[in-house]
Amino acid sequence: MSDMQKVFKRSALVIALAALSAPVLAAPDAEARARGHIESFAGYTMHGNGHAYGLRDVVTDADGGTHARFDRTFRGMRVIGGDLVVHNDGNGNFRGASHTLRHVINMSDVARITPAAAARAALAAHAGDTQGKPAEKVVYARGATPQLAYDVRVFGEQADGTPSEMHVIVDATNGAVLEMWNDIHTAAVNGTGKSLYSGTVSLGTNSLSSGYEMRDPSRGGIYTTNMNKKTSGAGTVFTDADNVWGNGTTSDLASAAVDAQYGTAVTWDYYKNVHGRTGIDGTGAKVAYNKVHYGRSYANAFWSDSCFCMTYGDGNSSIKPLVSLDVAGHEMTHGVTSRTANLTYSGESGGLNEATSDIFGSMVEFYANNTSDAGDYLIGEKIMVGKAFMRNMMQPSKDGVSADCWYSGLGSIDVHYSSGPANHMFFMLAEGTNSALGASKTCNAGDTKTATGNGSVTGIGRDAAGKIWYRALTVYMTSSTNYAGARVAALKAASDLYGAGSTQYNSVAAAFSAINVN
Structure with missing residues (x-):
């Protein structure tokens, strides 16, 4: 019998015996009992020397079971990816733990590059300004092995004017950028679109202080722009005051945009739900977008790897605007094939x-x-x-x-x-x-x-x-x-x-x- 099996057998016995007589935990005791379980069941919680925990919240079930969520630190450093949920039953017995760590953290806390060097590496990777905030030394534990790193916050503005607060994670040994993400999370809402070909459809859109934009945060941020008959540039993202888009005819420029955005959303869902593929690139990290009303009497549509985008013309006397559902699926699939x-x-x-x-x-x-x-x-x-x-x-x-x-x-x-x-x-x-x-x-x-x-x-x-x-x-x-x-x-x-x-x-x-x- 392995050591882990012995631990599990002993813990199962403790749980079985305690369940016979232990009183239901009062809510104030949930945190203390969970903290005790973190150390007692270290093989499950990945607890080790130098680890400490800050309670984030406690969820209590109808039967008295609790789920205490903690943020982990190691030698005083925040552990990115080290958060932990301890699950107890209604009698306070340990029922398991949720986390994503693969190894117990036990490493040197001595960095080989300075905070200033980390900031320079972060700014080289993502344009912006640190606003004088120093790089924070952290443990980065989202990868296969925990690494000493710096979290550099870079502030700026996205292309559409939305603020950007990027966390750029820089390896503390060599200055390599390990990951980055934005702390600004835009709101996804449901709008109504009146399309040229697909009837009235639901659209995932983005809420702004001044209204809405045709950008879907729930599907990787896919969006649609108006080229307004131009053939260069990226166009302007469609916006609307009441989140009702188009009128079902070409008299409203937003109608064709509805078809393009809807087609992109359905294609995203098809690849995700049928084939398990997230976005065109397979990771959802790269944002695809549509450009509609391209050129004058342009009777075609195309995918371009360079802009990672679909472009649609308004057609001519022999062809209507090329934003139908199957054309949208066709163009996005060119991107899948390219990847x-x-x-x-x-x-x-x-x-x-x-x-x-x-x-x-x-x-x-x-x-x-x-x-x-x-x-x-x-x-x-x-x-x-x-x-x-x-x-x-x-x-x-x-x-x-x-x-x-x-x-x-x-x-x-x-x-x-x-x-x-x-x-x-x-x-x-x-x-x-x-x-x-x-x-x-x-x-x-x-x-x-x-x-x-x-x-x-x-x-x-x-x-x-x-x-x-x-x-x-x-x-x-x-x-x-x-x-x-x-x-x-x-x-x-x-x-x-x-x-x-x-x-x-x-x-x-x-x-x-x-x-x-x-």
Whole structure:
């Protein structure tokens, strides 16, 4: 029996015996009893020599159980990441502890750099002013191993005028910046948006002293700006007095902004809730934003890595403003691809890049479950004038230029059209060759732009298909993956998720064979 098991067995016995006769703790005793448990159960609380604790609060349950929250210090230094909650039952018996420490803190408190040097390092990493506040020597325990550090507070102003109070954590041995965060936390509120394509929607917005801005603190701070027909700069963040945005028509510039902000929010939620991905970069640390009303009669939309943003034009006589839900999902997915497989935007890899954006643009549309823009496998169906869609995943050749099937010269055509076979494959994988959403033909040997086969593929459902493609993209594809490589990547992903030889695995193989990729 290990020492930890012996401790646990003894503590369990103490708890069992005490529970028979101990009176319910009076509230004033909760702190004292919790402090006693910190030392008595040091293996659970990570208590050690030089540790001290300041009570922050006590939560008392209906049954008398208490949860005492403490801030930890070590040799008088604040321990960032050392906070601790001690849980007692209604009789005052120890029930456990919550903390994030991995190791007991026991380290030298002698710094190798001065507070002034730490301040210089912090100001080099984040512009601002310390306002004369000295760097505070602390223990930084948010990483794998506790480190001696300085907490340097840097004051400034954010781009939108909101004050900034950054904590810049500087390694006390070498001056490296370990982490930083802002003490200014803006308020997220729910606004109402009247969109061009998705009806009336709820928007996460930010409360300001003078009203509201189209910025969503609950989704990584994503925001939308008005370019006002300009093509340079970042534009101006949309603001509003009553948190009701747009009027559902192009007569109000905020209507298109509602679509863009809503599309970005739904895409954020889709990747977070379906694939466990936080934000485009996967960490939520980098803020994506939208620029709408770009240029004059600009009939396109694009993602740019350099600004980490989506840009939308207002269209022209043949296309409406390009802010529909599937287009938003498409553009944000380019950012996801750039942070994962980074498929080079030419040749077959470029076609796979575009197909990936179409695939997840459609999945975002289905995920939204919005009756004003129901999910489908048509891309841009809401924005076209005189045409039913921009691209059709069920039969890509219906746009007149895209290929249904893989062939040896596929990589030489425009990436928007060489995306066709992958879109075609995904539809068959998700829905099958015949479904309530539409029918699709398989490819015969020699088919290029138009599929003529009568084979069949049994769909596995869009959720499973989406998870397979996401894992293939993020785990197995690389920048130069071609269609043959995509088949291998998708089969590996299906094997990981569902098992080699599973129904899902076999359907992936069949769907790729149905576009002549064997």
